[in-house]
Amino acid sequence: MTENEAGPTEWVAREEVGVGPWEGEWPADERYDPELLANGDRRNVVDPYRYWRREAIVSDVDGRRHPFHVAIENFQHDHNIGTVVRTANAFAAAAVHIVGRRRWNRRGAMVTDRYQHLLHHEDVNGLLTFAATEGLAVVAVDNTPGSQPVETAELPRECVLLFGQEGPGLSAEAQKTASLVVSIAQFGTTRSINAGVAAGIVMHAWVRQHADLAQAW
Structure with missing residues (x-):
């Protein structure tokens, strides 16, 4: 079967990605x-x-990482962490912080974790101590009452974007101690957005406000 004959759900062999030996x-x-x-x-x-x-x-x-960090709570083995790491790498985040369980499924990271700084904290207090030491504002992301729409909120330039787990969302402790809580506007029937998708939306919101687009590839 040729590429033109392939159906919409069928895969066709592609050329190997990347480059061959140096010529x-x-x-x-x-x-x-x-x-x-x-x-x-x-x-x-x-x-x-x-x-x-x-x-x-x-x-x-x-030499050109952005001054925002990304943190995600991992108290129940969240499978979205790999996607979060991959997206943080794409936006050149300063670091990704895993809060809770140290182990996480790296498959979704697509090996980008080799190029991204990763830090671990046993609990939210550990993350907050780091943020205070580094002078970083903590921005919690959750669709809770009183949160500001990320579409109109002014995100701090030097900050930690803190995300909860799929399902339970952010812990009460994380919401209580954050300097700003933002939510993503939704218009459908679902109660929440996938944590990996939400992280990408909020990181891009930061990029739109603060990044020098002339440095993008």
Whole structure:
């Protein structure tokens, strides 16, 4: 079956992603990885980072990370954390904080956790201590009474965007101690939005308010 003959729900084999072995004389720049130059680079990275060592990529991103952090409560093994990490990586968040259980399903991160700073806190108090030490405002995201619509709220530039788990949402302690609580406007029948989707919406709201779009790829 050709690509044109494939039905709407059928997959067709695609060319392998990434690039093959480096052609021509190898670059002398130490940021390049000899193994990748020899064998090709099939990683999930943007083209400007092709063939670079992982450490070189992280160092380069560190020079232009945004001053917002992302935190998600993980008291019941939330499966959305991988998606949150992947999105935080796409928006160059300063770090992702896992609050509660240390272990989480990394499949949804699509290996982006290798390039994203990750921190763990046993409980909300640990996260709040970190935020206070770093001078970061805590912005809780939940559709609770009294929350401000994120579509019109002014998000602090240096902050921690704190998300709850799928289902129970943010813990009462997190809501009580946050300096700002925002919600996402909804117009349908569902009571809540998937935590991974919600994180992407709010991170993008921060980007629209504070990011220098000239630095985007």
